[in-house]
Amino acid sequence: MSLDQFRLSAEPFYAPLSNEIVRFEAAYHERVPLMLKGPTGCGKTRFVEHMAYRLGQPLITIACHEDMTAADLVGRYLLDSDGTHWKDGPLTEAVRGGAICYLDEIVEARQDTTVVIHPLTDERRVLPLEKKNELVEAHEAFFLVISYNPGYQSAVKDLKESTKQRFAAIDFTYAEPEREADIVAEEAGIDRSLAGKLVKIAATSRNLSGRGLDEGASTRTLIRAGRLIVRGIPVAEACDMAIVVPLTDDHDLRGALRSAVSACL
Amino acid sequence: MAVVRLPERSPAVPAAARFEQAVMGRPGLAASFAAARRRIGLLVGHAALDAWIAQGAALYAANAGPRVLTALWELEGRLSPGPEGGALLAIGRAVHEVCRHASSAAAVAAITAAAARTRHGSDGGEAAALLAVLADAARRAPDVVPLVAALAPGRLAALEADAIAGWIGDGIGLYPQDRRRRAAYFELRDPLALSRLAIHAGASRFAAHEPRLMHLTRAVWGFDLRARPIGDGGLRRTRLAGSLLLVPEPMPQVPGERADAFFEAMAMHGAAHRRFTTERFAVGKLKPMQLALTALIEDARVELLAGAAYPGLLAVWRSFHAIPASRAQTVESLFARLSRALVDPGFADGDGWIGKGRALFAAAFAATPERQDIAREIANVLGHDLGQLRIPFIAKSYVVEPAYRDDGLGLFDAADTDPDNSEALELLIEAARVEQREQEVAGDEAPPAEEQERARPSAVAAPEEEEGRVLAIYPEWHHRLRAEQPDHATVRDYAPPAARRDWLEAALTPHAGLRARIGALVAGAKLDRPVRLKRRLEGEEIDIEAAQEVMISRRIGETPDPRIHMLKRRQRRSVAVTLLIDASASTGDAAGGDGGTVLQTACVAAALLGEALAGLGDPLEVLAFSSNGRGDVRAMTLKAFAEGAEALAARLAALTPGYSTRLGPMVRHAAQGLARQSTFRKVLIVISDGEPSDVDVDDPGYLREDAKHAVAAARAAGLDVFCVGLGPGAEVGARAIFGRRNTLAVHRIADLPQRLAALYFRLTVS
Structure with a gap:
């Protein structure tokens, strides 16, 4: 089975925060499963893509969600005219074919689903397919990465201790203001001073995280706002569209955020 | 006195002619009428002049009195109305209204007030607006006019006529019958008058x-x-x-x-x-x-x-x-x-x-x-x-x-x-x-540090022991104002008194049969198990057995049953409950039956329900409340959501009746706490024996309407609000507040424990 469709053809832009590239490479070569921690939109997914390109490996990304079952990960029997046949799930494909498998926002999945990755994360490196009665040995190149946003987890949605301790972790935050402005300017194609203002707006909203907002505006939302500005939307309106309105429905918070936006401009 | 020569123009209407003749014959009126007529005759068209004279005639005929007429003409003489005479005629109409409904003295006061906000040569629009407001007030409550007119040049000077109208409307609405209190409002002796004035004045808070x-x-x-x-x-x-x-x-x-x-x-x-x-x-x-x-x-x-x-x-x-x-x-x-x-x-x-x-x-x-x-x-x-x-x-x-x-x-x-x-x-x-x-x-x-450095006064007033910690301040709805009064009622936290009697344990023992019945309900309500729903048209997994049957059907030429999927569902109870117990003085009455008081029966019921819910794992909060004026709505937390049920019985046993029933703020308070629970359903049950009442409120409608408003707001926030009315008298009052379908009347109070548990399970087990 070819995983070529999962190879990245161009290098995704990524501006390192510190030495996370070196750390990722070390973990990859030792096949130590990795957990990327950090707030929404700070560049975790982009980082994984960048690393997959750098290492020349195919990348299979699975966005986890509440209704995801183990079958969605490992595969299931399907029906066709001749009877049933087995179809590998994305995780099984990565395990068999040797790819980086990235489980995005793993806590969104139910805990009974996430336990299927346990045998892959220790010395065994196998994936049991219970329904098919098969034990898949992981390909030598198989590497598991999960992402995890500690910001908005309640006690209900958290990783099991037994899951957490199978991973090495890299902690992500938003980049330093200067660096973040560079990223926003580069990605959105806006000038550096405007990007600086957007970063300042984001900083004001991040001051509110945990005090009204779950999280402040992410780098991603800034890039979105920047792109809208390039399209000719006035700055304040673009910020409203990409930052203020998506962040909150609370009247007072919106008022405060709008004032903060205009204060920064 | 010399005969005043008027501009040559004969009035079209005979009545108006007679009026002019009569006025000119009265020395006290002639000069001011002539002056106003001359000026107005120059400024407005014929039709407007005729209408103006006709108004004067009507006022004269209505015995408005010379003071009204001279004051009016003096005011009108200052104006420069347009040719249509719009504001001019509006002033005349309004003054006539005030004369008719109030008195000549009130009309004079009104004209004086209007004159104070009229500059020479203005078109009279402001004066007309104020007089229209006063005329409206005169129709609704004549005694108000002189009072408002007296305030108009002072406290009301900065207000637009609309704002004054709003403020007058509030005053009349608040005290539709009570003239004494209405007078207090319009003389600004009522604090509420000042606060409403500030609101209408737009002094934003x-x-x-x-x-x-x-x-x-x-x-x-x-x-x-x-x-x-x-x-x-x-x-x-x-x-x-x-x-x-x-x-x-x-x-x-x-x-x-x-x-x-x-x-x-x-x-x-x-x-x-x-x-x-x-x-x-x-x-x-x-x-x-x-x-x-x-x-x-x-x-x-x-x-x-x-x-x-x-x-x-x-x-x-x-x-x-x-x-x-x-x-x-x-x-x-x-x-x-x-x-x-x-x-x-x-x-x-x-x-x-x-x-x-x-x-x-x-x-x-x-x-x-x-x-x-x-x-x-x-x-x-x-x-x-x-x-x-x-x-x-x-x-x-x-x-x-x-x-x-x-x-x-x-x-x-x-x-x-x-x-x-x-x-x-x-x-x-x-x-x-x-x-x-x-x-x-x-x-x-x-x-911060800078404040700590400065010397603090030695005698810091210690908070009074009697008063509980302020939990929150809630608005109250005023049904006559049809508006919320911000920050009106203070809910304070009182610790439940230490247990003095263990009557509750004794009271619970005869209810063994009831306990068993509630236990059965609990067992039935425990639904927190994953359920496999087989043979579905769609689902996340294939039901292998059904799929095999399909294959067999196809081989032997039957029409296969297309329902070959399987669903796994977790049916989880997700209900949080707040029980709000009225502990006002009236609940100290005997309940009948086994001799306990109303409050004691309510406590037995709450204890039984608490036990049942502990078995179910539904989050439960039990609050008791009473009130002593709007500054002291007394909330006692007998069991918080986060607490276990162990302490509940002892605290219930220690509850004593006292004070009044200010229901609205307490419903708001309970609803606020309940709304923070993250369950799917949130149920607020109020156990009360009568209508809301409080020592500082003599309008029986006020607390009832406020409570109704609080209940409606809680429902709007997604809560289910029910009331258990205790005793024969409670039913009517509770229905007015909670609605007929959301009120459970318990006539024999001894039945309460059973009825309450039944109500709960009816509400929450679907």
């Missing part, structure tokens, strides 16, 4: 903006806004008290349409001081004028520093500097223009003193913007110049402009005053008094 500004301050500055409204009228501007911002309530001079921006400018200005004014200025020998100048320059310095980081803030602040360039040499004008000149580079003012101040500040700020002493130094120079110009500065009447800025006194350290400097001392002592009081109030919030 800081409280309405506070949540937004809290967020904004946190967002922009990274610290919390600490603001405290001061209602005693001593403040005209905000004042800084350490990190606390004292805000006059109501805030004067809030531009109605820009209230949002105004309060934002105010809060951000205070925050800029907190961020950039790092230490208080020493007063030393500074005179009040130099203090004011120092504060003014410091204001500009912090605004410019803040503006460097947040240019948008500077734009907001500048928008409130409205003073134009002028040559005026008064302190008010010079200071306001200097304030503007320092922050607004586009402002051109030719005054030399202002130019000097601007140049000095620009140079100093460019060199060392963070050095706070530049304010003091420049103020010294400018103050000296102002003294040379012999421009007097009166500290008592000086008010900082623009209105969003703080009064500056909080920037100085009174302790550092030269003892001979009595003028400055006088100013600062008063400031320190307000400050200290407020800081004592705010003492529980962690005071």
